[in-house]
Amino acid sequence: MGYICAKCKKKIREGLRCTYCGSRIILKERPNLSKEISTD
């Protein structure tokens, strides 16, 4: 399981912040559910 940036939809391995656009709004990568979480 990984994380996906809510803005650019790229995969995030660290799960804390998007390394591409810097967004902290990330989605948990799950088969049937994407839960939005914030690290603020």
Ligand SMILES: [Zn+2]
């Ligand atoms: Zn991003």
